[in-house]
Amino acid sequence: MGYLYLEEKDFAAFVDALIAAKRVVGPTAKRNKFVYEQLASADELRLDFDVTILPPKKVFFPPAQDIVRFGEQAIEGCIAPVDTVLLGVHFYDVKGIDMTDYLFRERKEDWNYLAQREATTVVASNIQAISPRAFWDSVGAEVKPKGHDAFLTKLAGGCVLETLTPKGEALAAFGAFRDATADEINAAQQTNDSVMGQCSEKLGYTSEAIAAKVRDSFDNEELWDELAMDCFSCGSCNTVCPTCYCFDVKDAWNLNQVSGSRTRYWDACLTREFAAVTMAGGDKENFRERHQSRFRHRFMRKTAYLNEKLGGPACTGCGRCSQACTVNIADPVRVITAIMEVGS
């Protein structure tokens, strides 16, 4: 593991060589936003992205994924990982991937996620543009980005590739890399340090203080009613979150009406029926019937409930929920700050 350097003129050839050998997924422009897509050529890669619409979790945990296929007699699993390079992941999304890795691995390993995760080389990249709603420099400082295989930092004239695992080292064979000099390594470090403190939104409290106060606010119904007042229960905040991993499972028949598949789909705890159970006579027992309860549940999950497991909050500060929220109420900075200011 070490530091390599690639001249800017050789970068496109490196990416094209990877594309020729593997599936390469990276940030690319879509209208005026960015998305992770499989790349057809190096020209499509936009490492100057600020944030993508959906987080990179979709590479391992697709919005729709078959988990069992069935025929008339037999059933089979459908775990079929593809050798993939995920190229261009900001550090806050590296944290998100590491959290979903933990959650799909803990207690009962879910190889429908883990197989594709293990078949993927994750290449982090430095932040060249900052999303207007991001606050990744003021949330969860105790959670260190880990689990990625390499870290790419763009400098004037070239880039430094820090290799962290054997999978990361294997990337070197695809480009005209040389060992990086001490100056180049320092310059890369400075480049990454310099973005910290640049986000326009900020959380002014420690994770511990937030977790304690948010938990204490559970029964403050007036506060949650106010914070969640305009919520449409649309679940957009869940859909774009790098650490949301809930799913629904549905069966569907093929046209022959004999075979079919059992498929999991992203689900969202903000939606009305998420915690509802059908009872006798078709009545529903909904364990979080009010939208305020669902809104509160999400904030509890992101700031308090999982902290012990994950070593810090399950919020990475990407700001996607703030941007995606139809009525602009999901912003964690707004909600957490309001809770922290109660009684002070």
Added chain:
Amino acid sequence: MSDDLRAAHENIFLPREARILHTARPTASEKHFTLQMADGEPLDYVPGQILEVGVMGYGEIPIGLASSPTRKGSFDIVVRTVGRVSTAINSKEVGDSLWVRGPLGHGFDLDSLKGQDVLIVAGGIGLCPTRSLIQYILDRRDEFGRFLLFYGARDPLQLLFTEDRVEWRASKEIDYHETVDRADVTWTGNVGVITTLFHKTTHLDPNTRVVICGPPVMFEFVIKELDQLGIARENIFVDLERRMKCGVGKCGHCQINDKYCCIDGPVFTFAAIQELEEAI
């Protein structure tokens, strides 16, 4: 992925085939199945554990095992027809198959019940998952102290396990009491909510272990009674119902705070969940 690697990693969503040996229709909406794994493997479980039971092409639902592991060779489930999946399951007959995953979840902590007086309070379909424990205690009667069962249903037509109830009423091994919320002309037994049964028996020892399973509305009233009897909350076991969609602690639907009902439960001590918001 190579075949070796594929085989090495169990797909936690892959169900196994279970053949239907016997069925019964105890009520208009419930169907009682006796099942056996198609591969002949015994199902190794603890009372209180659940199965994800499904029909391919329709889906899966969480169902508590309704027979005791002491009764080898087959296992029972009772399914109430309420939605698409349960309707598909209840259309199956002897000779058909169901597809099951499990046993899943955390069942009754038998060690903390052994040597103790045990009271089971079951409301409605809550008798099904507790029947596993009832049979277990009756099969190993010497290992437990006094054994009481309170069972309540909405009306006489909803009462389950007629043959069992005839046996329980006659048995000296179990102090059995039942009630209905609303009587009909045939009913000569107790009428009233389940808590009225606390006055039908002799005093309960405060060390009694109590198991509660039933509709959420029932818990609160039963626990009030237990508080008056001085029964400690760590000796109260609750069998919770949630939308346990995946059964393996991933999909999120049954989250209670940082717990998953499907993997940390469905059986919890009341002491463990009374501080958890939204638990009951």
